[in-house]
Structure formats: C-alpha cells, structure tokens
Amino acid sequence: MTDKNLTSDESILRLLKTTYSPDYSHRKLLQAVIEEYAKIVSDLREKIREFPQLESLEKAKDNATKKLQNAQGLLVPIRKIPAEILSEILYLAINSGYNDQFFDGNSWSYRTIRARSTYPPSLLFLRVCKLWKCVALDTPRLFTQIDLGGPCSRNYLAKVVSYVNHSGVLPLEVTLFPERWQVSSEEKLRTILEIRNNIHRISKLSVSETPMQCLFPVDTRTFLPQLRELAIFYFPQAPRRISSHPRDSIGVLDIPGILRIYISGNIRWERFLGTGMSLTWLKCHNRCHLAPSDLISLLLQSPNLTECYVDYNENEIPTDFPGSLPIIHLPRLQKIQITWTNEHEPQPRCLQEILQKLRTPNLNTLSIENQTSDEMMDILPTLSSWLCSTSSRLRELRLELGIVPPMPAKQLHTLLTGLPKLTDLSIIWTGLLSEAIDVLNRNINPKVCPRLTSLEYRLCDISVETVDKMIRSRLQSPGQPTGEDFGFLRAFHVVGGSWYRQELNTVWGDKADECLFIRELQQAYPDITLDFKFDGDL
Template identity: 25%
Template sequence: MISSFNADLRARLAKVDASIAELNSRLRPFEDARKQLQSQLDGIVYPVATLPPEITSNIFLHCLLPSPELSSPLKDHPLMSRAPLVFLRVCKMWRDIALSTPRLWVDLHFNFVELPDEMDGDELKKRIADWFGRAGACPLSFSVRGFMEMEAFASDAISATLRSYAPQLQSICLQLETAYFEDFEDFTGPFPMLQNLAIALPFLDGEVDNQMLNFQNTFSNAPRLSQLSFTEEATPSMFLYSFDALSKVTCDSCPPDDFLFVVQSASSLRELACSIESDGMYVFPDSDVITHDHLHTLHLMPNCFFDSLRLLRSPALQNLRLSENITNPDENRDFLAFLAHSSASLRSFSASCRITMLTTDWFAIFMPGLTELELNRQDRVFLRDFFQRLDRTENPGFLPHLQSLTFRGCTFSMTAPMLSALSSRTIADDQTSILKSFRHIWPTGVYTIPNDSTAASFRGLVERGMTIHVGGPVD
C-alpha cells in the first residue's frame, strides 16, 4: 500500500518537473532577447554623460537662483527640488561633480518661518555645516529671515554660523527681530572678508535706546565692508562698523542725524539710496554743509525730507533717481538748491514720481549734460513745452547729448510737432548726440493705438536707427 502511494507521488512530481521544463524552454528565448537588449542599452552613452566634469560643473552653477535681497519676496529654505541639492539625486556622477564644486555651496539662505516641524537645533547646525563645508575656502554668503514664529533654536544656529564662518563670510543678510540679535552681544568678529551687510528689523516699534542695542559692536571689525543696507526700521546708528571702505549705503528710513553721520564719515561713498525721515521739527544747520567729491549715484526714496539736501554738495554726481513726489514750493526750492551745486556732471535723471512744478528750464539750467532722462506722470502742458524745446532745428543747445528718453504714466498722443522733434534728433554733429531710444509707456490698462500717419513716422524713426516702444509696461 505504501509502495503504491510513493509511486503515485513520484509520478505527479515527474509531471510537475516536465511542466517546469516546458515553461523554461518557452522562457529561454525571452531571456536571451532580454540579455541582448540590456547589452545594447548598456552600450548607449548619454550625451550629457560625455561632457567633461568642468563643463557639467559650470552648467550647474548657471542653475543657481540669484541671492535673495531684503526687498524680494520670502523664499523657502533650501529644497531638494532646487539647485544645488537636486544634483545630488540624479546619478552618482552628478552627485560627485556637485560635491566637488565648491562654488555651488557658497550661498545659503534660510527662511526660518518655513523650517520643517521635525527640525531641531542639532539638525539645523549640521545642515549648515554640511552645506558650507562643501564650499571649501571660498567666500560665503549667508541670508536669514525669521519673525516671531521662528523657533528658539534658530537664533542659536544663526549665532553659531556667524561665529564659525566669520573669516569666510563675504555677504550677510539678516532680517530678524532685535531679540534674535542678543546672542551676538559678546561677538565682534572679526569679519576680514565681509563686503556686503544688509539688516532689517521688522516689528521694531518706536525709538530704541542705544543701551538696548547690546549687539552694536557685532560687525565693528569688518575692514573691507563696502556696502550697507538698512530697512524695516533698522538704521545706521544701531550698528558700529568701519567707514573706510564704504562705497554704497541704502537706508529706507534714515533719521536726519544718521544721514549726517553717514555722509560725513563715509568719505569714499559712491552710491547713496535713502529716505530721510523727519517729524517736521528737525532743522539742518547751514554750518553742516558737506561736499562729497566721490558720490556719483543718488536715489532719493519715498518719504524723503528734502530740507536735508541743502547740506549736500555732490560735484561728481552722474546718476540721480527721484522716487519722492515734489508737490510744494518748499520741496521744490530745496531740490533746486541741491541741483544748483550738484548737477554739472549729471548724466542720468530718473523720476518715478510726480513733480508738479517741473519746467523745461530745470534741464536747460541744471542738467544740460543729460544722456538719459526718464519722467513719470507729467501733464500735457509740460510735455508740449518739452517737445517744443527738444526740436533740434529750433533749439540746438537744449539737452544736446540726450540719447535715451522715457515717459511713464503720461497719457498723451503723439502730435506732429512731437514727431518732428524726435525726427530732428536722428541727426547730430560733432557737438551733439543722436537720440537712440524713445519709450512712451502708458499706464496699465490705458493705451491709444497710433493712427496710420503716426505709425508711419515711428517706422521712419526706426529705419533711421532709433529704438521705439509705445504701449504698455515692458518691465
């Protein structure tokens, strides 16, 4: 009985083995085909993999986002979906190239409000150390943003980063509440490489006693510091720093005393952008007149206190940008007094605001050497007078070197005298320049299509070498 049962099992097993053998024989051609296809695939060399590592590295560098500025929208902390972290996930070759390209890792930005919930202090410090560790000895850029919701450990991580990498930091951008600067109280660098420092103090309400600013000396030892930027209630007097190498200062809410302090101390200043705030009670003494022989670019930002300009003399000024409306006689007087002492070398004047008392005499008397002019929201009476004087056949001495002319937010249609004035500017002699660019940028949502005659005149000007834009905003 047992013998019969064993025989039956052996027969069934033999049948299963036969079925397996039959299936294997059917699979063998597919396995052979698979091996052949895999061999062909393995033999393919992707073009990107044939590039020399130094070219791939250079391509990686062009994929980096621009360094953030205080005025730009908030950005996330470093993400795996963006350069340079994304290069670590593609293949081993790209990972090796990315990790061996120090310049990919010189710029680190953190928005601490957006940190992952699972992040803690040790992990944050490790991420920063790993990132900057890949940069080797390259100069570094560190940018931080954080507000009331920022985790407490973030302040310690910021302080640790500044202390650890102070010798390599070339650019620092900090947008923090004053409380997060407390860890810097006993730290004064040095910062031997620091050239660009930007500080914002959001939610700072009211005046601050300097005794509360126990972090004033943090950046005092930065001998190469050349660019300073203060915004969101931060002002120059809140920090001490070296003035010797300062070439550019930006401050959007500069108290009068700070303004005087900056222009008196930074003797090499070349670019100044500021809004000088006052409660209307401050009066600048005439004895404090300051001549700045190197200042060539000045941007007067919104809410600027024009009385301060009476003190400033800028004989080398070349570029003047005005973002504050001039609407009353006192402001007009103070601004013209400044121009009278500072406009002989002026080459570019841009007004992104309205100047109610603007006349063509401004340019004939104070800015005769302009090569670039941009005006905003001027009325039709001024524009008619301006184009009348612009006509070179009638007034060859008016703005003889003008090469670029832009009107923004001005709702006027081109008339025959205006077109004639532009046409006269396509011809020049040895003492004058050709008008190379004319832009008439209408307000958003407002635009009148030129008639056939005007369009034909524009085409003629283009054929004679002038670049023309008439229409809506282009930038």
Template identity: 25%
Template sequence: MSNSALYSCIGCGLRIGEQLSSTNEPPSCMILDALSKSNDPPPPLEYDHLKQRYRETQSRVTSLSSQISRLGNSIKVLLAEQKKLKERLVAWKGLLHPIRRLPDDVLAYIFQTCVELDFDYLLGIDSDDSDRYPGMLDTGRSPWVLGQVCRRWRSLTLSLPQLWTYFDIGWKYTDEDTMYGTCFEPLLALQLQRCRDLPLTVSYYGEELDGQYASKQRLLMVLCSRSFQWANATIRGDTAGLNHLLPYRGLFPYLRQLHLYLEEDRWNDEDEEAYVFQDTPSLQQVTIAGDHGTFTSTSAQLPWTRITHYTSKECDEIQYKLLNNVHFRLLPKMPNLRICGLDCVDAMTGVDDPIEAPRASLKLSFLHTLVLTCHEIEDSEPSSIGQLLDWLVLPNLQCLKLLDGFRTPDSLLGLLQRSSCTLLELEIIDARLGGPQLNLVIGFHKLQDLHTLVIGKYKDHMSASISDASLKRLKLVWSGKHKSIILPKLQHLVLHGRKRWTDEVLVDVAASRRDLTAFGISAGSVARLESLVIHDAVLEGEAALVSQVAQDRLQVLQEGGLLFECRS
C-alpha cells in the same frame, strides 16, 4: 437608407447602419389600436395572423437585444483599448517631450534660475509668513525637488554645487506650525557638503527669545562653520538677534555684500552694539533698512571706508523715520562710495526735531550714481532731498535719480554747478514741479552731455505728466542762422505718467532729433535720438497714438531705426 451597411463591427461582425425591415403593417396596427381600447378578443380570422406577428416581433426584439449586447461588449472592448492607447500616447508624448533632449548645460541654467527664483521669493516675504518656513530646507523647493524627478536630473543636480549655495533660515517662529524640526540640522549639513567650497548666499532672522524659538541658533552654528565662504548675507531681526553672530566675529573674510533689516530693539539695551561685521576686509556693498540707530551711535560697527555701494531704506513695518540726520552721520564715514541709494522722510513741523544740515559740504569724489527717494510730507520744511543736494559735492556724478519728493530745481542746479560733473543720466519722477521749473532743469547748461532723460508723473495741480509746452522744449529748432539745441547729446527719452501731450508734438520732437542733416548739424556735435518710451501714458489696450498722421510719421521713424515702446 441604402441596404448596404456603413461598416461592420470589428468585434462581432454586425453590419452597423444596415436598413431594418419595417415591422409596422397598417392592418395589424389598426386592429392593435382598436382592441387596445377595449377588452374584446381579436376576430377569429385575424387571431392566427396576429399571433404570427407577435412571434416575429418577439424574435426581432430578441435579435436586437442580442445585437445591442454584442455592441455593448464591443464598445467596452473599444473603450478599454482606447484607454490603453491614451495611456500609451501620454507615455510616448513624454518620451518625445523637448525637455528630454535639452543638453545638460541648458538644464543647468534652468535649474539655477529655479533656485534663484525660490530664494528671491523667500526674501520678498515677511519672516513670519507661513511660506517662509522652513526656508531653503523645504525639500519641496529647489534644488531639493529637482533631484526627485528622475535619475538624470538627480545626477545633474548633485553635480552642480552652485545650486546648493543659497541658504535661508530667515523664518520667524510664530506658532505650533513652525516648530523646530530635528531634520533641519542634517539637511543643512548635507547642503553645505553639496555646495563644496563655493561662495555662499545666506539669509538669517534672529531675535532675543528663549526656549524652542531660540533653537534656530543651532542652525546658525552649523551654517557659520562655513563662515569663510559667506559672500552675500541678509540679516533680519533686532540688534540682539544680530548679535547672535557675535561669536563668529572676524570669521567672514570674503563677505562682499551685507543687507541688514533691523527691527526696533524691544529691550532697548543701550549696551548692545552690532560689531559683528567690523572685521570684514572684503565687504563693499551694504544695505541698512529700518532702525539705523545702532549704526549712528558709534563709528566702529562696519568697515565704512571700504564701502563702495550703500543703500539706506525705510521699512514699512518698522515705526522709524529715516530722517536726514541719519545720512548726515553715516555718509561722511564712506569716502569711497561709488553707488548710493537713500530713502528719506521730510521732517514734520511741530512733531520732529528740526533737521539741520552740516555747515561744511561733503565731497564724495568717487560717487557716480545717486538715487534719492523721499516719503514726502505736505508743506514740511525743509525738503529732505533739497537738503542732501545742497550738502553734497559730487565731481564724478554720472547718474542721478530723484524718484519722489523733489520740489524745486534750485538744489539740483546748485549741485551740478558746484560739482562740475558730467551728468549722463537724469531721472525725475513724482516730483512737485511746474512747467517753468521743468524747463529750467532741462535747459541748464551743465546738462549738455546728458544722454538719458526720464521724466514724468509731476504733482502739479493733479497733473500726472508733462504737457506739450514742456515737450516742445526738447525739439531741435532751426530758424535762419539760429539753432536752438537743448540736451544736444540726448539719445534716450522716457516719459512717465498720464498722457497730456498731443501725438503731433511727440512725433515732432522725435523727428527733429532723428533727421539731423536737415539742420546742417555737423556729425558728433548733436546725437540722434535712439529710443523713445512712454510709460503708463494710456490705459492697457488703448493705442499709444490716436492721430493717423502721427502714426504714419512714427512708422517712418521706426523704419529708420528709432526704437519706440509703450509700456504699462
């Protein structure tokens, strides 16, 4: 090592890395080794020399100890300085964080998203879940927590009344951990003050219970002091709980959306009827989930003729079958429906009473979107989806989604033929169809204006998607003077389920619907395919296409404007 030091300590000036002189000398080492093995005294001629070496070594040890001590002190000083600088660095980093430079309008958008996410999370969990308590009155949730960060955020949060328009008192008292809090009423009143006169979104859980568990009705009373601002309400509980709102009947003039999740009434009180929302002149969107019996017994509980959006759902936790007899009773009350989504269950032979469709068809002149989902029971007759399609006449139908339980094409083709509608979107998922039945559907002449087709996951002998034979039906074919064009206006194709087609056929179909000039097709008579999506076709991480030739051809199509996606 060079005699020059690598550097000098800034604390004590010690020359760090300087070469130290050797303290080992062969004669001394030999004598030390020899005498260490016995009790003999050192030779007289060596005694003074050894004593001198001892003093030098002792002095050197003392010097090194002093240097080590000084270095230790320097290290402590340096570590303290490093800690202080790191803390200062964190502070500087916070000052330079981009969020400090966000304008108020961007922060307001972020705050709104936080509030909506918190509210949607609460709506998505059960009423007796511990996370549900105490709803949006939890000051650890948005928007309360947003005002606890800094002065600017608090000022902005208080200046945005739209952040305070979400009210959830939809928890269920279950144990001592969810006791009624005396602070809830003041918090609720404060939130109502901060939302000013904006429309409110409300969630409430009610049931017929006495004592402390019924004390939540006091919160409902505070919330209903602004019933004229309710615009969107989600009510859970049994019929008795729904009737907690009965004293406020007629006080919801601007309620537009109502979502009811009704449990089976444990008291079985036939005298209780849900007339709470009968006088709601602005109500247009209704969701009923669970026990529909309350609304099939009479016709006066909701302003049915004003309803334009209706959704009927099953609830897994409720032992109630949503059979077609419910739909046969309720749908005729809503002649102005535009959008309708129905859950249904096939009646089980020998268990459920036979369900007979009304003899007269039901014509819904304004309905343009219909979504049917069936919880299918094996070998049950008749098919609930088939019954509904055979019953309806929908002259304005544009979007039809059959998400489960669709068995045969006859009912669908009959609906299209009978309604003379212009269907633009068709989705058939998890149906029990074979290849010939699928070909019959997509080749039907009433689908000439269809621009979006979503198909796949067919329960055909354990198959999970469509094969090459079915996919080839979508290919534009030119043979001499003959043009074979199925779904000429198709622009968007989505294939669901495990991949059974080959890469070459998939790309052939897409290519045939992109290069229309090769077929001499006039502009406007046939639409170009704009997007191709395969959903759950391959495992995550696997390539959508294996064939290199197909990949190259698809790349050319994408460069020409085709949107291709592989989703999982």
C-alpha cells in the same frame, strides 16, 4: 610604491580610503589578485550548488566577494583623477546649482531667488564612496556656504556645527531665515546662538529681522572683521520674535571691511558704525528710511561709494541736523537713486542742503523719485547747483518730482543745459506745458542735451503739436552727419498719461490712433523706436 602589500585585503581597504591610484606594476599585481579572488568565488559557488546545506561555504563566498570588490575598487577610472582635480569638480558641482544670494556681479542688484536642496550637497558627497568622503573632508571650501533659508532635512543645529567644523578657518557665507523653519523656538535659538559664536568668520550674511536681536544683542558692539556683504530682509508676516526687544533694537555693528549693504527692514543706519572706507554699494528701501542725519553720516564715511539707492524721509528738520555742512566728495559714485517717502512734508529742505554739498565728478546715472506726494518737489535748482558744480558726465536722468504745479520750464532749461553728455532722459508723472517740452526743441535750444538719444514721458500730460515739433527737431535727416558731441533721437517712449491740443483744450486718453503725427513719424523715420502706451492701453 613597493611597500604596499596588494595581496592583503587589509592593505587594500586602507588604500581605498585614500586617493591612491595604482601604477603599471601594481595594476598587473592587482589583476593577478583579482583573478585569484574570482577563481575562489567561482569554486565556492560550484560547491554551494553541490552542497546547498553548507552555511560555511556561503560565508566564505561572501567574504571572497567582498575582497574581490575591494580589489576591483582600486582599479576604477575615477581613482586616476588627482585629488586636487576631484576636489575642484566637487566644488564646481555645488556652485553650478547655487545662485549667489547676495549680489549679481554685473548689475549689483540684490537677488533673492536661488536653487535649494533639502539636503545639503556637501553632505551628500560624504555618502557616495570612501574616496569622495575623504576628498570632501579635505576640501574646507565645500562647507563654507551655510544655507538656512528654507526647509532642511537635517537638524539645523547639527548642520551648522558640521559645516563650521569642516570649513576649517575659511570665511563663511550664511543665509538665515528662521521664519521659514518648521522647528521649535528653542531649536531656532540654539542654532542662531551657534551662528553668533562664529560671527567673526562670516564674510556674507543674508538675514531676516527676526534673529538680528540674538545675533547682535542690545547694548553690545559686535566686531565683524570678515564681513564684506550684508543683506537684511523684512518679513511682513513673520511669526513671534525670538527676542522680546523691538525689531530695530539691536547692538552696534562694527564692520570696517564691508563692501555692500542691502537693508529692507526696520534697522536704523546709526546701528552701523565703523563701516570704514570700503563701502561701494548700498541699498536702503522698503521699511528702512534714511533720515537726514543718517544720509549725511553715510555719505561722509563712504568716500568710495559707487552705487547708492536710498528711501529718504524727513518729517521735520531734525534737531541734530548740522547748521553748516562740509563739502562731501564722492569721486567714484556712478549711480544714485533717491526715493522721497515723506507723506506729510512735501519739500525736502534738508535734502536740498545735502545735495548742494555733493561733488560727484563721475556720476553717470541719477534718479529722483517722489512716491508719496502730488506736490512737485522744488528741487530742480538744487540739482543744477549740484550737477553743474563740476564738469558733468551724467548720461541717464530720471525725474519723478510730482504733478502739481507743472514742471517749471526755466528751471528745467537751466538743469539740462548743464548736462551736455546726457543721452537718456525720463520725465515721470507731471504736467508738461509747451514751454517745458520746448526746452528739448533743438531748433529753439540747440545747446540743450546735444547727445540725447532716448526720451521717455511716463504718466504725463503732453501737448501734441509741441512734442511733434520737438521730436522732429531731434531726428536725423538723410545725409546729416553725426559727431562725437552731437547725437540724434533713436527712441521716444510714452507710457500712460494723456495728449491734448492746446488751442482746442482737447484731452485724449487711449485714442492713440487719432494722433496722425505718430504714423507720419513712423513712416518718415523708420529707424527711430516709437513706443506709445496710453492710459487705455495699460
């Protein structure tokens, strides 16, 4: 522009603090100014060599050199990049080393490992040059990821204040693990309280249990309109708590727009009220065991749930358990995993009633796991009632119900007959009698699991003869066609457990080489994946 005085060093300095890039006519003028400053610097150097005692010449040379560098700074190639593009480059530079600490977009599994720097990259940009500082400060999204998950070279409170001020009104993503900070309790408290002052702006919060009582004080209700993703972690060796209240003593969280929740700490679900109808992904495990009333509350208020992973516990039938339950419609639920964590009560009576009320027409994957009791969960009839209440689309089923008594063949047959689209089946930690294995024998039960392509027995007692016949009945013979509703076994896995011959009552542990039918199958059907790892191989 014609109003810029490029012959004035003051004007050049002002332009260096902007995103100004000279056009052709200004570049010509700048070249003349640079040549003039270069001549002045050269002449002064000659005079200094002749009169080294003249201090004023040194100062004049330094002054001219600075003016020369300033003028040359306006011609650096990066100034040709528009400010909008440079802003985008800086943002991508930050995120190239930033693993989303919340959820992976493909699997929706929680990720806890991320790349960290002791000095925040957004603040590093402010120290490169005046242009970068100007562009960075005009890019609020560079300051929305407040990572307080580990050691920091800056004062924690100063970092929070800086990011809050420079991020404008954009939603914040906060990682808060004060157990890893090497600072005083007073500084921890001041930093956490500064986060609380801006709690309404947080869209993603990854936090340990320690600061929960400060963020959400007891007997208060905190409204979080922006929160979309929440992760709460349990630290088994956490230092002394900042608050004097127990770990699970927090106020009520009102989170109407929440999409995903991950909890592994001592937080009761009853603390989460007003989750609205947006929740799509939930995982409660480790020390967060859902009670029957919690599970009912969760399912009733989350009709848009798509994936659910819960550790479930019922020590006894609770007094607040309703006498009759309504039908629970979850039309979008695709995957659910329920882990039974009760050490005293082997049978999930309340869970049976809850599952019978579920309506999940689009369920794709189901996993039921018993991790605390050898006694088998009497839940197969309940699963049949639930999964067969609508036309089942279930494709993957994992059953870990307990080892005593062996899995009942009739109940297993009823369940699998109602799952015509099942392709992957895993049966874990149980004794399988011949009748239970025969359920999948296509020559005996041709309508059971017609599309099954993958079968796994893990930590099971397996009859050699019976499983040999079952596998052969599900393998494709040469020239045998496949159809849309008819498939053949492509993978058979055995992990741990034992083989036995029923008529000889012989049990094998790690002697896989004595199972001749394994080698015969591998030779006769080279396209099938056969994977055998016995107790002695693990």
